[in-house]
Amino acid sequence: MAETRSKNMLWRWLLVCLIPAASVLLFQLRPNHTASSHLIRGIILACEFAFLLKFVLFEVISHHLRNETALKKATLWLLLPLFLLLLYICRHFGLF
Numbered sequence: 001m002a003e004t005r006s007k008n009m010l011w012r013w014l015l016v017c018l019i020p021a022a023s024v025l026l027f028q029l030r031p032n033h034t035a036s037s038h039l040i041r042g043i044i045l046a047c048e049f050a051f052l053l054k055f056v057l058f059e060v061i062s063h064h065l066r067n068e069t070a071l072k073k074a075t076l077w078l079l080l081p082l083f084l085l086l087l088y089i090c091r092h093f094g095l096f
Contacts, residue, residue: 009074012059016052016078020085023048038092045089053082 023045032038056078063072090096 009071012056012075012078016056017081019052020045020048020081020088024085024088042089042092045085045092049082049085049089052085053079056082 027041027045032041056075059075059078060072063069063075
């Protein structure tokens with residue numbers, strides 16, 4: 001069972017990395033024309049972040065409850081792309 005769950009790790013990495021990358025690329029290629037579209041795009045990015053964070057945390061908790069420490073550590077690395085997305089969201093809203 002653990003082997004099947006470890007094979008799904010590639011799909012998790014693709015999900016956590018490609019969804020935000022695609023939306024950021026789309027937003028960079030199609031610039032904002034109004035302040036409201038800038039705000040809407042920031043809200044979309046924040047919703048993506050919240051959804052993906054919940055996804056990763058639920059996976060980590062499920063690995064923890066099954067005592068799959070190796071998969072739990074591998075899943076925790078999925079927080080790195082989410083941290084980068086959070087930095088981009090802060091940059092998008094002009095924090096730095």
